[in-house]
Amino acid sequence: MSISAAPAQVRKLVGAFVDAPDDRLDTEFQQLAGAVWRDGAVTGLAHPAVRELATCFDAVDNRRKGYLAVLLGLLAEAEYPATDGPVATAVGDGLDTYIGLLGGLDAGDPLGLALVYLLAHFPAGRDRILAAAGPAGAGLDEDDHSRLDRALAALDPDRPVLGRVFPSPSAWRTYGTEGDFDQRWVETMSPDQIVRGWQADTRTAFAGLGAKAHWAVRNRTSPATPPAVTFPPGDRIPRATDLDAGVFAAHAAALRCPGCGGAFEFGRHRAHCGKCDAAYPITSGILDLTKSTAGDQADDFKFMLAESPHMALFYELVARPNFLRLNGSNWDGAVTPDVEDAYIAQHVRPVDGPVLDLAAGAGRWTGKLADTVGAGRVIALDLNGPMLSMLRARLAGVPALMSGATPLPFNDASLGAVLCWNALQAFPDDAPAAIAEVGRCLRPGGTFTLMTYRNSDDPVYRHFVASHTFSQYSGGPRPFDLDTLKESLAAAGLRIRDEWGPGTFVFITAERV
Incomplete structure (x- = not known):
């Protein structure tokens, strides 16, 4: 030109x-x-x-x-x-x-x-x-x-x-x-x-x-005014307590050692693998599968759990609603917590076996999952210790695993359903492998229910989303290409049976075939 x-x-x-x-x-x-x-x-x-x-x-x-x-x-x-x-x-x-x-x-x-x-x-x-x-x-x-x-x-x-x-x-x-x-x-x-x-x-x-x-x-409208935040003082933030080892033992048939795939024996403060002799600490109802220890306690893990309970609430009450507004184009507030609750209640349909909340965070939607399928069936998994500590404080009967999603510490075809709510985008590079792990662990007929975000069709809005970085510069939002996400589900043996997407949200329930 x-x-x-x-x-x-x-x-x-x-x-x-x-x-x-x-x-x-x-x-x-x-x-x-x-x-x-x-x-x-x-x-x-x-x-x-x-x-x-x-x-x-x-x-x-x-x-x-x-x-x-x-x-x-x-x-x-x-x-x-x-x-x-x-x-x-x-x-x-x-x-x-x-x-x-x-x-x-x-x-x-x-x-x-x-x-x-x-x-x-x-x-x-x-x-x-x-x-x-x-x-x-x-x-x-x-x-x-x-x-x-x-x-x-x-x-x-x-x-x-x-x-x-x-x-x-x-x-x-x-x-x-x-x-x-x-x-x-x-x-x-x-x-x-x-x-x-x-x-x-x-x-x-x-x-x-x-x-x-x-x-x-x-x-052509003003964005909705967010609901007021009610933030408890620090001395009123609940703390996690110990959990009877029998709660973990009830899920022993599904769980496996992340190192060798062996079976666990559960004590009050540790899970022991009979195959490779590794032992993993259990503190305040959280089984830490990120490292093994020969002792009954992991003092550094306990310190981490107590270090920042306030930040778990900050994420849930302050950061998360803003994340939904940005990534879901939810500036009108159309997708509310009640809408999310209703989707979970309607679409999580487990077959036999435990129900996993993958990347459960502080447990807000783990609670809804427990209400839907029964707390005795639910296991929560996340890599963030303070988040799991808050989850455990809220849900006294739900065991938690500190672990990544690749691999999942479960046997093949052992889970009845999996929920992954507002989380898959937190590990976008590992998402195909994580979805494959979900497919491996689900029993036939078990459901995988997720909420995440797709890329906007508008290049200007895509730019604004991509320009965000978060504290400690660990990266910003990484919404999915919807077709690519569906390809990962199909490759994992998961057939979509429900899909919904207001704004740039992605709500999907898929079934293990």
Whole structure:
């Protein structure tokens, strides 16, 4: 394409968007956005497009302004961490206009959310932008205000606060009380790692604002207000207690040693493999299959279980609902805990054998599983000790295994059903192998019921999801390609008998054939 042809093409794309009827507006926006921005990078048409967009910005209605604000934010973000690149500078020429518009909008207005996302990319205007946004709770809600504030902030290399952007900085300030424990890993980071971590956090702040704004603009509505969080004080958080060894022994026929596949004999504080002589500790009703020990107690494991019970609740009550909003496109709150409960109750249909909650977390949906099939049939499995400790505190009769999903510590065709709820995306690279293990362990006719997420059909929304990273930079969301996920189920001998997918959710129940 010649340089001289570029402005003409830009004018055509912008004109098609501006003049589009409402039922084609999103399609024309995708055409325009795809021509100037792809997968987080600008194209050669981006710079002339900014000038054309600035020309028409004041003349279009608020819905179109919202789309254009999202696109201008994407173009400015593409040059981050630089904030003075040619495209960002051209976008910033309209700063007075964006700030002026923001000051006259109600909290949660789709255009207001889009303008906040756009303005988050201009730290040089920090004071003016925050003044226009108003105090937290009056203009923007506290979460979005804290994301904006963080996006516009400068790194203090001597006192870096890292990994506290998702779900929002305000959530960490309000509920993340175990700060010393959470920030120990920062002390091990080099100066370069700190800078990279800060930049990843900034991108997460951009993405949190952008995902919400883009959804609101596309759907022409304000996102739903999340339910208030009731967070107990630390001295009222329950603790796990010991469990009678007979509860584990009741599932002995299904369980096997992860090292050699041998059978277990269960004592009060350990499980012993008669084949390889390995012994695994049982503490507070949790069998730790990640390592063997010759003793009856594993003091380091006990310490870990007691170390951060608060963070298990933080995940469940604060992070998880925001994760559903982001990954499930659930900004309208259509998928509620009651909806999830109802799906589990309706679709988990075990044959004979124990029922496994795979990657059970803190046990909220393990409890629903126990209500559905009976607590005496349920085994919980997760790799996170504090989460399992919270699960055990809630569900006194449910045994827990600290173990990964590949391999599962169960014999072939030994399980009656498996639940994997809001978890498969936590280990996406291992998901095909984990699904294969589920297929191996299920008895014929047993069900595998899961809830996870698929990639959005919208490349802009996909970008916002992929731009998130979480605390300790262990990675961000990795939604599935739905066809690939179905191929893994089929390869494991699992036939889908129910599928449902509001937004970008994936609810599936498959049966072992």
